[in-house]
Amino acid sequence: xxxxxxxxxxxxxxxxxxxxxxxxxxxxxxxxxxxxxxxxxxxxxxxxxxxxxxxxxxxxxxxxxxxxxxxxxxxxxxxxxxxxxxxxxxxxxxxxxxxxxxxxxxxxxxxxxxxxxxxxxxxxxxxxxxxxxxxxxxxxxxxxxxxxxxxxxxxxxxxxxxxxxxxxxxxxxxxxxxxxxxxxxxxxxxxxxxxxxxxxxxxxxxxxxxxxxxxxxxxxxxxxxxxxxxxxxxxxxxxxxxxxxxxxxxxxxxxxxxxxxxxxxxxxxxxxxxxxxxxxxxxxxxxxxxxxxxxxxxxxxxxxxxxxxxxxxxxxxxxxxxxxxxxxxxxxxxxxxxxxxxxxxxxxxxxxxxxxxxxxxxxxxxxxxxxxxxxxxxxxxxxxxxxxxxxxxxxxxxxxxxxxxxxxxxxxxxxxxxxxxxxxxxxxxxxxxxxxxxxxxxxxxxxxxxxxxxxxxxxxxxxxxxxxxxxxxxxxxxxxxxx
Numbered sequence: 001x002x003x004x005x006x007x008x009x010x011x012x013x014x015x016x017x018x019x020x021x022x023x024x025x026x027x028x029x030x031x032x033x034x035x036x037x038x039x040x041x042x043x044x045x046x047x048x049x050x051x052x053x054x055x056x057x058x059x060x061x062x063x064x065x066x067x068x069x070x071x072x073x074x075x076x077x078x079x080x081x082x083x084x085x086x087x088x089x090x091x092x093x094x095x096x097x098x099x100x101x102x103x104x105x106x107x108x109x110x111x112x113x114x115x116x117x118x119x120x121x122x123x124x125x126x127x128x129x130x131x132x133x134x135x136x137x138x139x140x141x142x143x144x145x146x147x148x149x150x151x152x153x154x155x156x157x158x159x160x161x162x163x164x165x166x167x168x169x170x171x172x173x174x175x176x177x178x179x180x181x182x183x184x185x186x187x188x189x190x191x192x193x194x195x196x197x198x199x200x201x202x203x204x205x206x207x208x209x210x211x212x213x214x215x216x217x218x219x220x221x222x223x224x225x226x227x228x229x230x231x232x233x234x235x236x237x238x239x240x241x242x243x244x245x246x247x248x249x250x251x252x253x254x255x256x257x258x259x260x261x262x263x264x265x266x267x268x269x270x271x272x273x274x275x276x277x278x279x280x281x282x283x284x285x286x287x288x289x290x291x292x293x294x295x296x297x298x299x300x301x302x303x304x305x306x307x308x309x310x311x312x313x314x315x316x317x318x319x320x321x322x323x324x325x326x327x328x329x330x331x332x333x334x335x336x337x338x339x340x341x342x343x344x345x346x347x348x349x350x351x352x353x354x355x356x357x358x359x360x361x362x363x364x365x366x367x368x369x370x371x372x373x374x375x376x377x378x379x380x381x382x383x384x385x386x387x388x389x390x391x392x393x394x395x396x397x398x399x400x401x402x403x404x405x406x407x408x409x410x411x412x413x414x415x416x417x418x419x420x421x422x423x424x425x426x427x428x429x430x431x432x433x434x435x436x437x438x439x440x441x442x443x444x445x446x447x448x449x450x451x452x453x454x455x456x457x458x459x460x461x462x463x464x465x466x467x468x469x470x471x472x473x474x475x476x477x478x479x480x481x482x483x
Contacts, residue, residue: 015045015046018044018045018046018049019049019094019095021035021039021053022049022052022053022056022095023095025053025056025068026056026068026069026070026073026095029060029067029068032056032057032060036057039053041053041054041057046091047086047087048083048086048087048088048090048091048092049091051077051080051083051086051088052073052077052088052091052092052095055073055076055077055080056068056073058076059072059073059076059225061221062221062222062224062225067232070096072230072232073092074092075230077092134330135282137165137169137245137246137284138165138175138178138284139175139178139181139331140328140330140331140332140334141175141307141309141325141328141334142165142284142286142307143284143306143307143330143331144245144278144282144283144284145278145279145282145283145284146275146278146279146284146285146305146306146307146330147271147274147275147278147285147287147304147305147306147307148284148285148286148287148305148306148307148308148309149286149287149288149289149305149307149308149309150162150286150287150288150289150309150311150323151288151289151290151308151309151310151311151326152290152310152311152312153290153312154290156311156312156313156321157311157321157339157341157348158250158288158289158311159192159195159204159250159288160204160208160341160346160347160348161288161311161323161339161348162190162248162250162286162288163201163204163205163208163210163347163348164208164347164348165246165248165286166188166190166205166208166210166215166246166248167205167208167209167210167211168183169183169185169186169187169188169214169245169246170185170186170187170188170210170211170212170214170215171185171209171210171211172184172185173209176337176350177335177337177350184245185211185214185243186214186243186244186245186246187214187215187216187241187243187244187245188214188215188216188244188245188246188247188248189215189216189217189234189237189238189244189246189247189248190215190216190217190248190250191217191218191223191226191234191247191248191249191250191255192217192250192251193223193249193250193251193252193254193255194250194251194254195250197217197220201217203346204346204347207342207345207346207347208347208348214243216237216240216241218233218237226255227255228249228252228253228255228274231273231274231276231277234247234274234277235277235281238277238281238283239281244281244283245283245284246283246284246285246286247277247278247283247284247285247286248286248288249274249285249286249287249288250288251288251289251290252287252288252289253289253290271304271305272304274287275304287305305327306328306329306330307325307327307328307329307330308325308326308327308328309323309324309325309326310322310323310324310325310326311323312324314338319340320338320339320340320351321338321339321340321341322336322337322338322339323336323337323338323339324336337350337351338350338351338352339351351413351414352413352414352417377415377418377419377422378422378425378426380402380407380415380416380418380419380422381419381420381422381423381425381426382426383402383405383407383419384398384402384407384416384419384420384423384432385423385426385427385430385451387401388432388449388450388451389451391450392435392437392448392449392450393448393449393450394446394447394448395434395446395447395448395449396446398416398449399413399416402415402416407419420432420449423451424454429453429454430451430452430453430454431451431452431453431454432449432450432451432452433449433450433451433452434447434448434449435447435448435450436448
């Protein structure tokens with residue numbers, strides 16, 4: 001039945017009654033199921049009122065328990081095609097005029113407990129603010145309370161990197177390059193705007209060894225309605241568990257569609273509330289985006305996030321990828337890491353990366369979600385113990401000898417570093433010290449390894465020597481020869 005015929009029906013429609021129904025539902029969302037049993041959208045005579053009620057119904061159907069307030073409803077009405085042409089703006093303004101001020105002024109862009117009150121409540125004296133120490137989800141790469149971007153072209157394993165983070169958080173496994181730093185177990189909110197949950201996301205979590213009972217995402221209907229500026233929905237799912245430590249948004253620009261502000265203003269309106277969400281809940285927010293250069297070329301993205309990491313292919317090895325720092329405002333630049341995408345299952349396999357021009361930047365440890373190194377690392381440790389018995393050896397010579405002995409079979413140096421780390425387990429009281437000393441024709445400094453008693457281990461204070469005192473400083477406590 002068209003609107004003209006409905007308007008001729010008796011009894012006559014009440015404009016004020018239609019307004020009252022919408023006001024009642026906005027004031028108390030719990031009334032909506034009861035109201036829907038008595039009134040349908042077709043019962044509204046005013047076209048704008050009908051559109052408003054239909055929008056409220058859709059929001060309730062898609063978003064379930066989330067509170068529908070005036071400001072959130074206004075953003076959804078602005079997306080309705082033709083709403084303004086039927087006088088929707090004026091009709092909605094008239095409805096709000098009859099509502100209590102507290103209900104009208106609720107802003108879904110503000111987090112719970114952060115709504116502005118009187119003038120004296122919108123500022124704070126910094127003398128009353130207790131300073132707190134910066135904390136990290138992954139030190140010094142992903143800070144707590146801030147935004148971090150992992151960017152790069154497609155096919156570089158960015159989503160798998162995020163899955164690896166989620167796995168370590170949910171299982172309490174230390175991160176690859178910081179095995180000595182505790183990683184408390186926590187929950188993760190994972191929002192993937194592009195990958196299917198059942199066929200892609202869940203199998204990846206399984207392959208990475210994640211505790212899926214600690215990972216939550218949005219239902220398909222809610223995800224289909226989510227926009228990046230819809231902070232209230234993100235706030236609700238983050239707040240569902242008090243142990244939430246990480247929010248991952250994969251392909252955030254896919255959730256930016258439908259926002260009306262142009263250019264940098266639109267991006268600022270999307271990013272800044274996410275920063276407030278991270279700070280308020282004390283969580284890390286990781287945004288997985290396409291294209292590192294495009295990410296930093298945007299003033300809004302570049303200035304708002306605290307850390308940006310680039311996932312790129314290694315030019316020297318097409319099967320290996322590099323995680324490189326592009327920006328970090330909160331800590332000194334961390335070394336890049338190397339990883340491969342496992343052929344057996346869609347997961348990240350980390351590798352120790354050694355730059356021939358700067359071997360001192362190689363991580364000292366290796367960590368994996370798959371537990372203790374296999375027994376072959378113990379055999380490699382025994383070989384390393386024997387090889388270093390005659391004194392310090394330049395690491396280049398150690399690598400060459402390990403290749404000749406079959407300890408290193410590929411490009412990765414992980415077996416050698418695993419052996420270095422396991423040596424104290426096999427020969428109690430001894431460890432391998434890494435230090436810099438002159439070596440070679442031009443007495444250039446190179447990294448050396450030597451076996452020392454653990455009481456003499458000074459990895460935190462590297463030894464440097466001059467050509468004149470090489471023999472005295474490099475003498476091993478076990479052997480007497482020099483390099």
